[in-house]
Amino acid sequence: MSTVTNLQQVKxxxxxxEQALKSLDATIADAEKALVILLxxxxxxxxxxxxxxxDHDPEAA
Structure with a gap:
């Protein structure tokens, strides 16, 4: 395999x-919003x- 091919493959x-990371970040953000709603x-x-x-603490009432 040539160096050019290796560089293209790395890119x-x-x-x-990077796209997978963006997708995971969006999924995490959606999950955090859902958690806030549930809480x-x-x-x-x-x-x-x-x-x-x-129930039985008159001072707390």
Whole structure:
């Protein structure tokens, strides 16, 4: 294999890796947004159920 072919292959692989990284970053960003939404919904349910309030601590009320 010639040096030119090796350089082209390295450039192609770098480009492919950069595209894969972009795709993973976008997937992670989407997952983080979904997590924020889920945590918000969970917090609303915990508040509605009163789970976050102590049952037998009059000073905490």
């Amino acid at each position: 192609w692989q770098r480009h492919a890796d 918000h919904r969970r917090r609303e349910l915990v508040n509605r159920l009163g789970i976050n309030k102590p």
